[in-house]
Amino acid sequence: MMKGPIACLSVLVVLFWMCQPGSAIVGDIDGNSTVNLDDLVVLATTWLADDCVADSWCNQADIDQYGDVDFVDFVLLAEHWLQAEPYIITLLTSYEPGEP
Numbered sequence: 001m002m003k004g005p006i007a008c009l010s011v012l013v014v015l016f017w018m019c020q021p022g023s024a025i026v027g028d029i030d031g032n033s034t035v036n037l038d039d040l041v042v043l044a045t046t047w048l049a050d051d052c053v054a055d056s057w058c059n060q061a062d063i064d065q066y067g068d069v070d071f072v073d074f075v076l077l078a079e080h081w082l083q084a085e086p087y088i089i090t091l092l093t094s095y096e097p098g099e100p
């Protein structure tokens with residue numbers, strides 16, 4: 001079991017990670033910590049949109065944030081296909097106060 005400064009540093013790293021908006025995985029369009037078919041569906045429904053703007057970026061499907069959803073975004077998603085954040089990060093970031 002970790003104790004002392006290393007344990008405190010580990011807690012700070014996890015808290016810092018939790019405070020970051022959205023998923024850290026490129027291609028995780030829906031922000032559920034996994035790059036899978038759900039993200040591909042979002043990309044497909046906005047395919048070839050060319051009016052993507054800041055904040056929404058066409059429902060985050062404009063992964064490279066160049067203003068359109070095209071093959072570059074598809075390649076970025078494909079490069080990270082089936083990647084997932086470690087379970088502990090998913091568990092901590094999905095916690096809702098009041099849950100057991």
Ligand SMILES: [Ca+2]
Nearest residue numbers: 028030032034
């Ligand atoms: Ca996802």
Ligand SMILES: [Ca+2]
Nearest residue numbers: 062064066068
């Ligand atoms: Ca794009």
